[in-house]
Amino acid sequence: MNIAYERYKELLCRLADVQYSIAILNWDLETYMPPKGAESRAQQISTLSGIAHNLSTSEELGDLLFKLESDTSLDEIQQKNIYHSLKSYRLNKKYSQAFVEELSRAISEAFQAWQKAKETNNFSLYAPKLEKLVRLKREECTIIGFTGHPYDALLDQYEPGALTADLSILFADVRSQLVAFVKQIAAQPQNEDGFMFLHYDKQKQWDFGLELLTQMGYDFEAGRQDISSHPFTTNFGPKDVRVTTRIAEDNLNEMIWSCIHEGGHALYEQGLPYSEYGLPSGEYISLGIHESQSRLWENNVGRNLPYWKHNLARLKEFFPEPLKNVQPEAFFKAINKVRPSLIRTNADELTYHFHILIRFEIEKALIEGSIEVKDLPALWNSKYKEYLGLDVPSDSQGVLQDIHWSHGSFGYFPTYSLGSFYAAQFYNKAVQEIPTLELEIEKGNMKPLLNWLREHIHRHGKRYTAEELCQHICGEKLNFKYFMNYAQKKYGELYKLEKIVKKA
Template sequence: MRTYSSDALYSQYRDELQKIADVKYSAAVLQWDQETYLPPKGAGFRGRQIATLSEMAHQMFTGENIGNLLKELLSRELTERQRRNAELTLEDYNRLKKLSPAFVRKMSEAVSAAFHAWIEARKQNNFSIFEPSLTILVDLKRQEAELLGYEGHPYNALMNEYEKGATVQMLDKVFSDIKNPLLDLLYEVTEKLVAEDYFLRQHFPTQQQWEWGTYLAKQLGFDFAAGRQDISEHPFTTNFSSHDVRITTRIDENDFANMTWSTIHEVGHALYEQGLPAEEYGLPLGEYASLGIHESQSRLWENCVGRGGAFWQYYYPKLQQYFPDQFNNISKEQFLRAVNKVQPSLIRTEADELTYHFHVMVRYELEKHLIEGSLQVKEIPLYWNDQYKSLLGVEVTDDKQGCLQDVHWSHGSFGYFATYSLGSFYAAQFWEQAKADIPGLESHIVNEGNTALLLNWLRKNVHAHGRYYTSDELCSKVTGKKLDSTVFVNYLKQKMNDLK
């Protein structure tokens, strides 16, 4: 390797990683289109196109030239942020080097096939249509765990992809510690707090809901010059840079809550992506810290803000203007109790803040069993239905409302679900700290609908750091303590008490 100055070498490193990012985000554009506008006959070639780009990006990143460049770079004098970028890239390099380009292509092709099988299975409400594709994916995920390597449980290798350092031992304790307090609170709330919510299931025309969701997204700070919103089978957020962030939602004309809170949730994700440092495009410090932290942003906006009394003190009259026939005779207090109603249900994305975590526990345990081989794919529906009956006390009526409801497995995203609960717990801590740090935060929301103070606080304390810190390090930096699920329990108790 020729001798370069440290600055020139770092510029070379940045240029190489940004070229790789260009290829990866090009594949992401095709994936976004696959889930929004792709015509059915295009599915086969689209799977090939995405697989080719995924394989190319992997080959580019795991080539010997990148490894040599990183080793040389880390031997030089670098700024603190430059060194952190290089260190994190080397971690990624050493991990992904364990996967061959052929394996990456095979996984990408299997994911594309599984996604379209999942769509068809949902249309026909029949898990058996999805089963063959899912079986292939699970086998590949077991292989991936072995290739990446792990200590303890093979599921650890997959969870580490989404939440660095997460282990079965850690998550088992987190869920064990939270389960009984949540069950106790569930019993207490359902005994004492009965909320009517029939008015959320009136007729809400699609166009009016779309306009309302767009209004909310703008009010919360989503930059439509750097993003857009579309419709998809399952709401999601994706990005191709901090200046191009896409969110999707789904609309049910007979369920007001579906679109509104999926929009707020995805806006939370999008605000994080739009707040990442643009100058770090393609580099680790231009990426999110972890899926747990990403989820903390969506859950904070969806629940701490979007289901809070301060928010609706200002926005409920606005809502009544959009839907006068549906809400003019409903008080703000009735509305608040309805949107915070605690009731065991079938659908995770529509679950209340309390029972939501039982949905996550079912998926976490199921995936552990799948990856270790103690549960087979064909056994998923029966296992799922039994767990929903025993944990949530609800009867699963069909596959679409049961084990086909989430898109994640069709994306190959095994090890993801636990981050939903971790995100809620981090969100409660961040919300508590934000209120302590920003004088009159809720008053500004009540009087002006002003959430910009919160967004600016998040931009400074969370978004600006990218991947510099692990989840626990970031939580400690922001709140002064590591993850503490009792903060979340206390937050829920206070909210439920305020609604009485």
């Protein structure tokens, strides 16, 4: 037994216990907390966060990590754990107390200003706070350090190893290929989806959603679903992984896509090895890979015909009236309408990436200092015109729509697109390796897919980087062509496009 390694594991479990406790406090805050509890809760979370920070930067942990870094008796997984922990440790140590507090204050102020600005459609209320926050985030890039673009430093916190240069190439492909493709679609007659907006009883939707989660393989003994205003997945270890959903009685889409999407996230967490609790080997790789799991289930599985060939019949048992004349093919069309729209979170799976593209371009420019906060509304609006062909009627529906920047989360958005692109590539591989995959889905049997994901992705924790994982599974790194192929095949048929554009 390696005493130093055992002690390192103890310290990491302790840290995870505190971090998961914070997650429990946050889960409760979003689901059940009574309104007057908010102030004390913020304080409780802040105190636990401070404790977690102290644990993550303790001298004892540092000494152990430096010692274990050169311990050649460790096996591969142990060495990777030390690598990741040391990286986190060094990163955490770079932040001075003063900087953390200043950033935390700036975020708090920016968030409050953003809420007011969005409510009153007044960007100028937000601008000075956002300016300060951008200045601090740029300072943070220097604190963290970078070799290429300063934005790399921020990206790395969400998508370790991601580089601005690579993403610029990727998003150039998105722009050139997807913009053209969506224009082709826009020229076609639109599919009918009015029946999705009839009356759908809340409780019945809830029950159907639980069935979908169960069918996916979500373990309700190790998780639960609740209602929150914004759906999310959280976990307190791999044996307590919770999802939330929201239900609109006049829009069947809300519940269905949030259930499947969060279910996909949750299956990843439930599939992480419990024996590695608190260690990097028990944690997800990156936000992009996490998102690949939600998007794969949501889009590649859930917005596909085989899924509804099986599940529509059950849905019709819940809602015989509004769906009485709807066949799986019509349902498939209705859930795959492509239409440029203003709000990212309501976008279809193709135009969604224009929203991300725009945010990526803006973030990159803000962080490198080539644009200023005051330029944002005009820039935003011109990009929405250029990529989506839309006039933005107000900043509330434009540059103020997302919470992310007010939270200081620069570098987060690109992981949404990465998730979809990884999902397409992984799903393509899964279908190749399991030729009967979609036939099984058509029978309501999701096990082959889940087993494949468990085997190739979930169980590995952070053993591979995102790039290594992709290489390991697909024999090549992330390649946008799989997403374009998927899009062209699916939407080419759905919209009867005469000529399928192939550029990738």
